[in-house]
Amino acid sequence: MFDSGVGGLTVLKELKATLPNESFVYLGDTARLPYGPKPAEMVRGFATEISATLLERGVKAVVVACNTASAAALPELADALPVPTWGVVEPGVAAALHAAPGGRIGVLGTVGTVRSRVYQSKLERAGATTWAQACPLFVPIVEEGVSDTAIARLVADHYLKDRPALDAVILGCTHYPALKSVLADILGPHVTLVDSAVSVASVVRRDLARLELLAAGSGPGNVHYIVTGDIPTFMHVGQLLGGPKGTYEHLSVGELAAKRPFGVEARH
Protein backbone atom coordinates (compact mmCIF):
# COMPACT_ATOMS: atom_id res chain seq x y z
CA MET A 1 0.00 0.00 0.00
CA PHE A 2 1.05 3.58 -0.47
CA ASP A 3 0.18 7.15 0.35
CA SER A 4 1.75 10.57 -0.21
CA GLY A 5 2.70 10.48 3.48
CA VAL A 6 1.28 9.32 6.78
CA GLY A 7 -2.48 9.64 6.08
CA GLY A 8 -2.71 6.09 4.73
CA LEU A 9 -1.65 4.77 8.14
CA THR A 10 -5.31 5.01 9.24
CA VAL A 11 -6.02 2.55 6.40
CA LEU A 12 -3.09 0.34 7.42
CA LYS A 13 -4.33 0.30 11.02
CA GLU A 14 -7.75 -0.99 9.90
CA LEU A 15 -6.25 -3.49 7.44
CA LYS A 16 -3.93 -4.83 10.16
CA ALA A 17 -6.87 -5.21 12.57
CA THR A 18 -9.04 -6.89 9.90
CA LEU A 19 -6.28 -9.10 8.46
CA PRO A 20 -3.90 -9.78 11.37
CA ASN A 21 -2.06 -12.62 9.61
CA GLU A 22 -1.14 -10.59 6.53
CA SER A 23 2.18 -8.76 6.13
CA PHE A 24 2.25 -5.23 4.77
CA VAL A 25 4.68 -3.03 2.87
CA TYR A 26 3.69 0.64 3.29
CA LEU A 27 5.37 3.22 1.06
CA GLY A 28 5.02 6.84 2.29
CA ASP A 29 6.16 9.26 -0.42
CA THR A 30 6.80 12.08 2.06
CA ALA A 31 9.54 13.66 -0.09
CA ARG A 32 6.94 14.58 -2.71
CA LEU A 33 3.92 15.40 -0.53
CA PRO A 34 1.42 16.95 -0.74
CA TYR A 35 -0.14 15.23 -3.76
CA GLY A 36 -3.36 17.30 -3.38
CA PRO A 37 -2.41 20.42 -5.37
CA LYS A 38 -0.32 18.57 -8.03
CA PRO A 39 -1.60 17.85 -11.57
CA ALA A 40 -3.41 14.50 -11.84
CA GLU A 41 -0.99 13.36 -14.56
CA MET A 42 1.99 13.88 -12.23
CA VAL A 43 0.25 11.97 -9.41
CA ARG A 44 -0.48 9.12 -11.85
CA GLY A 45 3.23 8.99 -12.63
CA PHE A 46 4.10 8.76 -8.93
CA ALA A 47 1.52 6.00 -8.43
CA THR A 48 3.04 4.02 -11.32
CA GLU A 49 6.61 4.30 -9.99
CA ILE A 50 5.55 3.33 -6.48
CA SER A 51 3.49 0.37 -7.67
CA ALA A 52 6.51 -0.91 -9.61
CA THR A 53 8.58 -0.72 -6.41
CA LEU A 54 5.91 -2.55 -4.40
CA LEU A 55 5.64 -5.32 -7.02
CA GLU A 56 9.40 -5.73 -6.93
CA ARG A 57 9.02 -6.37 -3.19
CA GLY A 58 6.68 -9.25 -4.01
CA VAL A 59 3.31 -7.87 -2.89
CA LYS A 60 0.25 -9.92 -3.86
CA ALA A 61 -2.12 -6.92 -3.91
CA VAL A 62 -1.96 -3.09 -3.84
CA VAL A 63 -4.04 -0.62 -1.82
CA VAL A 64 -3.90 3.03 -2.93
CA ALA A 65 -4.35 4.47 0.57
CA CYS A 66 -4.66 8.11 -0.56
CA ASN A 67 -7.74 9.92 -1.85
CA THR A 68 -5.83 12.13 -4.30
CA ALA A 69 -3.92 9.20 -5.82
CA SER A 70 -7.08 7.06 -5.93
CA ALA A 71 -8.92 9.83 -7.79
CA ALA A 72 -6.03 10.43 -10.19
CA ALA A 73 -4.76 6.90 -10.91
CA LEU A 74 -7.75 4.57 -10.69
CA PRO A 75 -9.22 2.64 -12.48
CA GLU A 76 -6.30 2.77 -15.01
CA LEU A 77 -3.72 1.64 -12.43
CA ALA A 78 -5.84 -1.37 -11.44
CA ASP A 79 -6.10 -2.38 -15.13
CA ALA A 80 -2.33 -2.06 -15.59
CA LEU A 81 -1.20 -3.92 -12.46
CA PRO A 82 -0.92 -7.73 -12.50
CA VAL A 83 -2.32 -7.98 -8.93
CA PRO A 84 -5.65 -6.93 -7.30
CA THR A 85 -5.68 -3.17 -6.65
CA TRP A 86 -8.06 -1.03 -4.59
CA GLY A 87 -8.41 2.69 -3.92
CA VAL A 88 -10.16 4.43 -1.03
CA VAL A 89 -12.84 6.30 -2.98
CA GLU A 90 -15.05 3.43 -4.25
CA PRO A 91 -15.34 1.64 -0.87
CA GLY A 92 -16.22 4.95 0.84
CA VAL A 93 -18.91 5.71 -1.74
CA ALA A 94 -20.34 2.18 -1.46
CA ALA A 95 -20.46 2.37 2.36
CA ALA A 96 -22.17 5.79 2.27
CA LEU A 97 -24.79 4.60 -0.23
CA HIS A 98 -25.36 1.52 1.91
CA ALA A 99 -25.87 3.67 5.02
CA ALA A 100 -28.06 6.26 3.28
CA PRO A 101 -29.49 4.92 -0.02
CA GLY A 102 -30.77 7.84 -2.09
CA GLY A 103 -30.12 10.09 0.90
CA ARG A 104 -28.27 13.29 1.65
CA ILE A 105 -24.54 12.61 1.85
CA GLY A 106 -21.82 15.03 2.97
CA VAL A 107 -18.21 14.78 1.79
CA LEU A 108 -15.28 16.25 3.73
CA GLY A 109 -11.90 16.25 1.98
CA THR A 110 -8.88 18.24 0.84
CA VAL A 111 -9.29 21.10 -1.64
CA GLY A 112 -8.11 18.77 -4.42
CA THR A 113 -10.47 15.94 -3.59
CA VAL A 114 -13.52 18.19 -3.20
CA ARG A 115 -12.69 20.12 -6.38
CA SER A 116 -12.22 16.89 -8.39
CA ARG A 117 -15.89 16.01 -7.56
CA VAL A 118 -14.87 12.34 -7.61
CA TYR A 119 -17.08 11.54 -4.59
CA GLN A 120 -19.94 13.84 -5.53
CA SER A 121 -20.30 12.53 -9.10
CA LYS A 122 -20.27 8.86 -8.04
CA LEU A 123 -22.82 9.54 -5.27
CA GLU A 124 -25.08 11.63 -7.50
CA ARG A 125 -25.06 9.00 -10.24
CA ALA A 126 -26.43 6.62 -7.60
CA GLY A 127 -29.27 9.01 -6.76
CA ALA A 128 -27.86 10.68 -3.64
CA THR A 129 -27.94 14.41 -2.88
CA THR A 130 -24.49 15.71 -1.94
CA TRP A 131 -22.89 18.52 0.03
CA ALA A 132 -19.10 18.87 0.06
CA GLN A 133 -16.71 20.92 2.15
CA ALA A 134 -12.93 21.29 1.77
CA CYS A 135 -11.24 21.27 5.21
CA PRO A 136 -7.62 22.41 4.70
CA LEU A 137 -7.01 22.85 8.45
CA PHE A 138 -7.81 19.23 9.33
CA VAL A 139 -4.53 17.69 8.06
CA PRO A 140 -2.23 20.10 9.95
CA ILE A 141 -4.42 19.73 13.06
CA VAL A 142 -3.98 15.96 12.99
CA GLU A 143 -0.25 16.20 12.22
CA GLU A 144 0.21 18.70 15.07
CA GLY A 145 -1.34 16.23 17.51
CA VAL A 146 -4.20 18.53 18.57
CA SER A 147 -7.07 16.34 17.28
CA ASP A 148 -8.55 15.94 20.76
CA THR A 149 -8.43 19.60 21.79
CA ALA A 150 -10.78 22.59 21.69
CA ILE A 151 -8.88 23.72 18.56
CA ALA A 152 -10.15 20.72 16.58
CA ARG A 153 -13.69 21.24 17.89
CA LEU A 154 -13.74 24.91 16.92
CA VAL A 155 -12.33 24.24 13.43
CA ALA A 156 -14.79 21.39 12.82
CA ASP A 157 -17.67 23.67 13.91
CA HIS A 158 -16.37 26.24 11.40
CA TYR A 159 -16.36 23.80 8.47
CA LEU A 160 -19.73 22.25 9.34
CA LYS A 161 -21.64 25.42 10.22
CA ASP A 162 -23.34 25.80 6.80
CA ARG A 163 -24.23 22.14 6.26
CA PRO A 164 -27.75 21.14 5.23
CA ALA A 165 -29.56 18.22 6.90
CA LEU A 166 -27.46 15.10 6.20
CA ASP A 167 -27.90 11.34 6.59
CA ALA A 168 -24.22 10.38 6.20
CA VAL A 169 -20.82 12.05 6.02
CA ILE A 170 -17.80 10.56 4.22
CA LEU A 171 -14.35 11.21 5.71
CA GLY A 172 -12.80 11.77 2.29
CA CYS A 173 -9.20 12.09 3.43
CA THR A 174 -7.16 9.42 5.18
CA HIS A 175 -6.14 11.83 7.96
CA TYR A 176 -9.69 12.52 9.06
CA PRO A 177 -10.42 9.34 11.06
CA ALA A 178 -8.26 10.94 13.79
CA LEU A 179 -11.04 13.56 14.10
CA LYS A 180 -13.87 11.02 14.17
CA SER A 181 -14.98 11.62 17.76
CA VAL A 182 -15.05 15.42 17.35
CA LEU A 183 -17.04 15.13 14.11
CA ALA A 184 -19.44 12.53 15.52
CA ASP A 185 -20.09 14.80 18.49
CA ILE A 186 -20.99 17.76 16.24
CA LEU A 187 -22.99 15.77 13.67
CA GLY A 188 -24.99 13.89 16.27
CA PRO A 189 -26.15 10.26 16.49
CA HIS A 190 -28.45 10.33 13.43
CA VAL A 191 -25.67 11.00 10.92
CA THR A 192 -23.60 7.98 9.86
CA LEU A 193 -19.88 8.76 9.71
CA VAL A 194 -18.23 6.81 6.89
CA ASP A 195 -14.55 6.04 7.53
CA SER A 196 -13.06 5.00 4.17
CA ALA A 197 -10.30 3.17 6.06
CA VAL A 198 -12.84 0.78 7.60
CA SER A 199 -14.68 0.39 4.27
CA VAL A 200 -11.47 -0.40 2.37
CA ALA A 201 -10.36 -2.99 4.93
CA SER A 202 -13.69 -4.77 4.66
CA VAL A 203 -13.61 -4.78 0.83
CA VAL A 204 -9.99 -5.99 0.74
CA ARG A 205 -10.73 -8.88 3.14
CA ARG A 206 -13.79 -9.92 1.11
CA ASP A 207 -11.96 -9.81 -2.24
CA LEU A 208 -8.82 -11.59 -0.98
CA ALA A 209 -11.05 -14.37 0.41
CA ARG A 210 -12.94 -14.66 -2.92
CA LEU A 211 -9.64 -14.80 -4.82
CA GLU A 212 -8.25 -17.34 -2.31
CA LEU A 213 -5.33 -15.03 -1.65
CA LEU A 214 -5.61 -14.80 2.17
CA ALA A 215 -2.42 -15.60 4.09
CA ALA A 216 -2.19 -19.32 4.87
CA GLY A 217 -0.26 -18.97 8.13
CA SER A 218 -1.80 -18.30 11.52
CA GLY A 219 1.04 -16.20 12.98
CA PRO A 220 0.87 -12.40 13.07
CA GLY A 221 2.11 -10.64 9.91
CA ASN A 222 4.72 -7.89 9.92
CA VAL A 223 4.84 -4.32 8.65
CA HIS A 224 7.68 -2.81 6.63
CA TYR A 225 7.74 0.94 5.98
CA ILE A 226 9.51 2.49 2.98
CA VAL A 227 9.80 6.28 3.29
CA THR A 228 11.10 8.68 0.63
CA GLY A 229 11.55 11.53 3.14
CA ASP A 230 12.70 11.84 6.74
CA ILE A 231 12.12 8.65 8.81
CA PRO A 232 11.92 10.22 12.34
CA THR A 233 9.27 12.73 11.18
CA PHE A 234 7.30 9.89 9.58
CA MET A 235 7.51 7.82 12.79
CA HIS A 236 6.44 10.74 15.00
CA VAL A 237 3.34 11.68 13.00
CA GLY A 238 2.66 8.01 12.26
CA GLN A 239 2.15 7.35 15.97
CA LEU A 240 -0.52 10.09 16.13
CA LEU A 241 -2.42 8.25 13.39
CA GLY A 242 -2.14 4.85 15.06
CA GLY A 243 0.35 3.36 12.59
CA PRO A 244 1.40 -0.17 13.66
CA LYS A 245 4.98 -0.99 14.67
CA GLY A 246 7.30 -2.12 11.91
CA THR A 247 10.70 -1.93 10.29
CA TYR A 248 11.81 1.21 8.42
CA GLU A 249 13.72 1.79 5.21
CA HIS A 250 14.63 4.98 3.37
CA LEU A 251 14.31 5.01 -0.43
CA SER A 252 15.21 8.17 -2.31
CA VAL A 253 12.89 9.63 -4.95
CA GLY A 254 15.72 9.08 -7.44
CA GLU A 255 15.82 5.33 -6.72
CA LEU A 256 12.03 5.20 -6.87
CA ALA A 257 11.80 7.07 -10.18
CA ALA A 258 14.40 4.73 -11.72
CA LYS A 259 11.92 1.82 -11.55
CA ARG A 260 10.67 0.75 -14.91
CA PRO A 261 6.89 0.38 -15.22
CA PHE A 262 5.55 -3.13 -14.56
CA GLY A 263 5.52 -5.38 -17.59
CA VAL A 264 7.10 -2.75 -19.82
CA GLU A 265 10.69 -3.17 -20.98
CA ALA A 266 12.87 -0.08 -20.80
CA ARG A 267 13.29 1.55 -24.20
CA HIS A 268 16.74 2.42 -25.52
Place this chain on the structure above:
Amino acid sequence: MFDSGVGGLTVLKELKATLPNESFVYLGDTARLPYGPKPAEMVRGFATEISATLLERGVKAVVVACNTASAAALPELADALPVPTWGVVEPGVAAALHAAPGGRIGVLGTVGTVRSRVYQSKLERAGATTWAQACPLFVPIVEEGVSDTAIARLVADHYLKDRPALDAVILGCTHYPALKSVLADILGPHVTLVDSAVSVASVVRRDLARLELLAAGSGPGNVHYIVTGDIPTFMHVGQLLGGPKGTYEHLSVGELAAKRPFGVEARH
Protein backbone atom coordinates in the same frame (compact mmCIF):
# COMPACT_ATOMS: atom_id res chain seq x y z
CA MET B 1 10.27 40.28 -5.60
CA PHE B 2 9.28 36.66 -5.22
CA ASP B 3 7.87 34.13 -2.81
CA SER B 4 6.81 30.48 -2.96
CA GLY B 5 3.24 31.76 -2.96
CA VAL B 6 1.15 34.49 -1.37
CA GLY B 7 3.06 35.02 1.90
CA GLY B 8 5.35 37.64 0.38
CA LEU B 9 2.32 39.84 -0.29
CA THR B 10 2.62 41.11 3.31
CA VAL B 11 6.08 42.33 2.28
CA LEU B 12 4.74 43.83 -0.97
CA LYS B 13 2.02 45.63 0.98
CA GLU B 14 4.63 47.30 3.22
CA LEU B 15 6.97 48.07 0.31
CA LYS B 16 4.09 49.66 -1.63
CA ALA B 17 3.15 51.79 1.39
CA THR B 18 6.78 52.81 1.99
CA LEU B 19 7.66 53.36 -1.67
CA PRO B 20 4.41 54.45 -3.36
CA ASN B 21 6.11 55.70 -6.55
CA GLU B 22 7.91 52.43 -7.26
CA SER B 23 6.53 49.73 -9.58
CA PHE B 24 6.71 46.08 -8.55
CA VAL B 25 6.88 42.71 -10.27
CA TYR B 26 5.82 39.97 -7.82
CA LEU B 27 6.45 36.34 -8.79
CA GLY B 28 4.47 33.79 -6.75
CA ASP B 29 5.77 30.27 -7.43
CA THR B 30 2.53 28.62 -6.28
CA ALA B 31 2.97 25.61 -8.59
CA ARG B 32 6.00 24.50 -6.54
CA LEU B 33 4.94 25.52 -3.03
CA PRO B 34 5.58 24.82 -0.24
CA TYR B 35 9.32 25.54 -0.28
CA GLY B 36 9.55 24.82 3.48
CA PRO B 37 10.10 21.07 3.43
CA LYS B 38 12.21 21.00 0.21
CA PRO B 39 16.04 20.58 0.22
CA ALA B 40 17.90 23.93 0.41
CA GLU B 41 19.74 23.13 -2.84
CA MET B 42 16.44 22.76 -4.70
CA VAL B 43 15.11 26.02 -3.26
CA ARG B 44 18.36 27.75 -4.33
CA GLY B 45 17.73 26.50 -7.87
CA PHE B 46 14.19 27.92 -7.84
CA ALA B 47 15.49 31.27 -6.54
CA THR B 48 18.05 31.42 -9.37
CA GLU B 49 15.49 30.67 -12.10
CA ILE B 50 13.04 33.20 -10.71
CA SER B 51 15.68 35.91 -10.35
CA ALA B 52 16.66 35.41 -14.01
CA THR B 53 13.02 35.92 -15.01
CA LEU B 54 12.73 39.07 -12.90
CA LEU B 55 15.94 40.52 -14.39
CA GLU B 56 14.60 39.82 -17.86
CA ARG B 57 11.61 41.99 -16.90
CA GLY B 58 13.99 44.82 -16.17
CA VAL B 59 13.85 45.03 -12.37
CA LYS B 60 16.40 47.32 -10.70
CA ALA B 61 16.47 45.36 -7.43
CA VAL B 62 15.26 42.01 -6.02
CA VAL B 63 13.54 41.25 -2.69
CA VAL B 64 13.44 37.59 -1.63
CA ALA B 65 10.09 37.85 0.17
CA CYS B 66 10.17 34.33 1.63
CA ASN B 67 11.92 33.13 4.76
CA THR B 68 12.76 29.69 3.40
CA ALA B 69 14.26 31.08 0.17
CA SER B 70 16.11 33.80 2.09
CA ALA B 71 17.64 31.19 4.38
CA ALA B 72 18.54 28.87 1.49
CA ALA B 73 19.71 31.30 -1.21
CA LEU B 74 21.28 34.26 0.57
CA PRO B 75 23.94 35.67 0.66
CA GLU B 76 25.07 33.71 -2.45
CA LEU B 77 22.18 34.97 -4.60
CA ALA B 78 22.94 38.61 -3.69
CA ASP B 79 26.58 38.08 -4.75
CA ALA B 80 25.54 36.56 -8.08
CA LEU B 81 22.87 39.11 -9.06
CA PRO B 82 23.87 42.34 -10.86
CA VAL B 83 21.29 44.34 -8.85
CA PRO B 84 20.78 45.05 -5.12
CA THR B 85 19.15 42.03 -3.42
CA TRP B 86 17.60 41.66 0.05
CA GLY B 87 16.07 38.78 1.98
CA VAL B 88 13.65 38.93 4.92
CA VAL B 89 15.83 37.30 7.59
CA GLU B 90 18.58 39.92 8.08
CA PRO B 91 16.19 42.90 8.42
CA GLY B 92 14.05 40.96 10.93
CA VAL B 93 17.12 40.05 13.01
CA ALA B 94 18.37 43.64 12.94
CA ALA B 95 15.00 45.01 14.04
CA ALA B 96 14.72 42.50 16.89
CA LEU B 97 18.23 43.28 18.13
CA HIS B 98 17.44 46.99 17.93
CA ALA B 99 14.24 46.48 19.97
CA ALA B 100 15.85 44.17 22.52
CA PRO B 101 19.67 44.43 22.46
CA GLY B 102 21.15 41.41 24.26
CA GLY B 103 17.64 40.47 25.31
CA ARG B 104 15.38 37.46 25.14
CA ILE B 105 14.02 37.04 21.60
CA GLY B 106 11.37 34.60 20.44
CA VAL B 107 11.14 33.32 16.85
CA LEU B 108 7.94 31.98 15.31
CA GLY B 109 8.25 30.32 11.90
CA THR B 110 7.59 27.27 9.75
CA VAL B 111 9.13 23.92 10.66
CA GLY B 112 11.82 24.49 8.01
CA THR B 113 12.76 27.97 9.18
CA VAL B 114 12.89 27.04 12.87
CA ARG B 115 14.84 23.85 12.14
CA SER B 116 17.37 25.72 9.97
CA ARG B 117 18.22 27.88 13.06
CA VAL B 118 18.93 30.77 10.68
CA TYR B 119 17.30 33.30 13.03
CA GLN B 120 18.54 31.73 16.26
CA SER B 121 22.19 31.56 15.20
CA LYS B 122 22.29 35.15 13.97
CA LEU B 123 20.59 36.41 17.16
CA GLU B 124 22.78 34.33 19.46
CA ARG B 125 25.96 35.53 17.74
CA ALA B 126 24.81 39.05 18.64
CA GLY B 127 24.40 38.11 22.31
CA ALA B 128 20.65 37.49 22.46
CA THR B 129 18.96 34.56 24.20
CA THR B 130 16.49 32.80 21.90
CA TRP B 131 13.36 30.69 22.07
CA ALA B 132 11.85 29.32 18.87
CA GLN B 133 8.55 27.67 18.06
CA ALA B 134 7.39 26.14 14.77
CA CYS B 135 3.73 27.03 14.08
CA PRO B 136 2.54 24.81 11.21
CA LEU B 137 -1.13 25.72 11.73
CA PHE B 138 -0.60 29.46 11.21
CA VAL B 139 -0.22 29.37 7.40
CA PRO B 140 -3.42 27.36 6.76
CA ILE B 141 -5.27 29.54 9.31
CA VAL B 142 -4.30 32.69 7.39
CA GLU B 143 -5.05 31.10 4.00
CA GLU B 144 -8.46 29.91 5.27
CA GLY B 145 -9.35 33.47 6.23
CA VAL B 146 -9.90 32.72 9.94
CA SER B 147 -7.08 34.93 11.30
CA ASP B 148 -9.53 37.08 13.28
CA THR B 149 -11.50 34.25 14.87
CA ALA B 150 -11.40 32.28 18.11
CA ILE B 151 -9.64 29.52 16.13
CA ALA B 152 -6.57 31.70 15.60
CA ARG B 153 -6.58 32.79 19.25
CA LEU B 154 -6.75 29.20 20.53
CA VAL B 155 -3.99 28.01 18.18
CA ALA B 156 -1.74 30.96 19.08
CA ASP B 157 -2.30 30.21 22.79
CA HIS B 158 -1.29 26.61 22.08
CA TYR B 159 2.00 27.59 20.40
CA LEU B 160 2.89 30.24 22.97
CA LYS B 161 1.92 28.37 26.13
CA ASP B 162 5.46 27.17 26.98
CA ARG B 163 7.30 30.40 26.18
CA PRO B 164 9.78 31.86 28.65
CA ALA B 165 9.80 35.60 29.49
CA LEU B 166 10.53 37.44 26.22
CA ASP B 167 11.43 41.00 25.18
CA ALA B 168 10.68 40.65 21.45
CA VAL B 169 9.14 38.12 19.09
CA ILE B 170 10.05 37.84 15.39
CA LEU B 171 7.27 36.89 12.95
CA GLY B 172 9.60 34.59 11.00
CA CYS B 173 7.17 33.75 8.20
CA THR B 174 5.65 36.19 5.73
CA HIS B 175 2.12 34.89 6.46
CA TYR B 176 2.24 35.76 10.14
CA PRO B 177 1.64 39.54 10.00
CA ALA B 178 -2.02 38.60 9.36
CA LEU B 179 -2.01 37.23 12.95
CA LYS B 180 -0.32 40.28 14.47
CA SER B 181 -3.28 41.50 16.53
CA VAL B 182 -3.96 38.04 18.00
CA LEU B 183 -0.27 37.59 18.89
CA ALA B 184 0.09 41.10 20.32
CA ASP B 185 -2.95 40.47 22.50
CA ILE B 186 -1.48 37.26 23.95
CA LEU B 187 2.09 38.54 24.32
CA GLY B 188 1.05 41.81 25.96
CA PRO B 189 2.32 45.37 25.58
CA HIS B 190 5.85 44.75 26.93
CA VAL B 191 6.86 42.37 24.13
CA THR B 192 7.90 43.99 20.82
CA LEU B 193 6.45 42.20 17.82
CA VAL B 194 8.90 42.30 14.89
CA ASP B 195 7.21 42.19 11.50
CA SER B 196 9.93 41.33 8.95
CA ALA B 197 7.78 42.88 6.22
CA VAL B 198 8.01 46.29 7.89
CA SER B 199 11.75 45.84 8.57
CA VAL B 200 12.49 44.86 4.97
CA ALA B 201 10.54 47.81 3.55
CA SER B 202 12.51 50.20 5.73
CA VAL B 203 15.89 48.68 4.74
CA VAL B 204 14.98 48.67 1.01
CA ARG B 205 13.95 52.34 1.10
CA ARG B 206 17.15 53.31 2.91
CA ASP B 207 19.40 51.36 0.52
CA LEU B 208 17.65 52.52 -2.67
CA ALA B 209 18.03 56.11 -1.48
CA ARG B 210 21.73 55.60 -0.73
CA LEU B 211 22.26 54.02 -4.15
CA GLU B 212 20.25 56.83 -5.79
CA LEU B 213 17.93 54.24 -7.29
CA LEU B 214 14.62 55.65 -6.06
CA ALA B 215 11.96 56.19 -8.75
CA ALA B 216 12.26 59.67 -10.25
CA GLY B 217 8.56 60.11 -11.06
CA SER B 218 5.93 61.30 -8.64
CA GLY B 219 3.00 59.23 -9.98
CA PRO B 220 1.91 56.03 -8.25
CA GLY B 221 3.74 52.88 -9.37
CA ASN B 222 1.99 49.75 -10.59
CA VAL B 223 2.07 46.08 -9.55
CA HIS B 224 2.39 43.15 -11.93
CA TYR B 225 1.88 39.61 -10.64
CA ILE B 226 3.44 36.57 -12.30
CA VAL B 227 2.00 33.31 -10.96
CA THR B 228 3.19 29.77 -11.78
CA GLY B 229 -0.01 28.15 -10.47
CA ASP B 230 -3.71 28.98 -10.50
CA ILE B 231 -4.42 32.76 -10.75
CA PRO B 232 -7.93 32.85 -9.12
CA THR B 233 -6.64 30.97 -6.05
CA PHE B 234 -3.69 33.36 -5.82
CA MET B 235 -6.02 36.38 -6.07
CA HIS B 236 -8.41 35.02 -3.44
CA VAL B 237 -5.78 34.31 -0.79
CA GLY B 238 -3.85 37.42 -1.83
CA GLN B 239 -6.76 39.61 -0.76
CA LEU B 240 -6.70 38.04 2.73
CA LEU B 241 -3.06 39.11 3.03
CA GLY B 242 -3.68 42.66 1.81
CA GLY B 243 -1.97 42.27 -1.56
CA PRO B 244 -2.29 45.48 -3.64
CA LYS B 245 -4.27 45.54 -6.90
CA GLY B 246 -2.36 44.78 -10.07
CA THR B 247 -2.20 42.97 -13.39
CA TYR B 248 -1.85 39.18 -13.55
CA GLU B 249 0.14 36.85 -15.77
CA HIS B 250 0.52 33.07 -15.75
CA LEU B 251 4.00 31.65 -16.35
CA SER B 252 4.42 27.87 -16.33
CA VAL B 253 7.21 26.23 -14.33
CA GLY B 254 8.53 24.89 -17.64
CA GLU B 255 8.91 28.41 -19.08
CA LEU B 256 10.47 29.55 -15.80
CA ALA B 257 12.96 26.69 -15.65
CA ALA B 258 14.03 27.38 -19.25
CA LYS B 259 15.58 30.71 -18.22
CA ARG B 260 19.33 30.72 -18.35
CA PRO B 261 21.11 31.97 -15.23
CA PHE B 262 21.96 35.66 -15.22
CA GLY B 263 25.28 36.53 -16.79
CA VAL B 264 26.02 32.96 -17.79
CA GLU B 265 25.82 31.92 -21.44
CA ALA B 266 24.01 28.65 -22.09
CA ARG B 267 26.47 25.79 -22.68
CA HIS B 268 26.12 23.59 -25.74
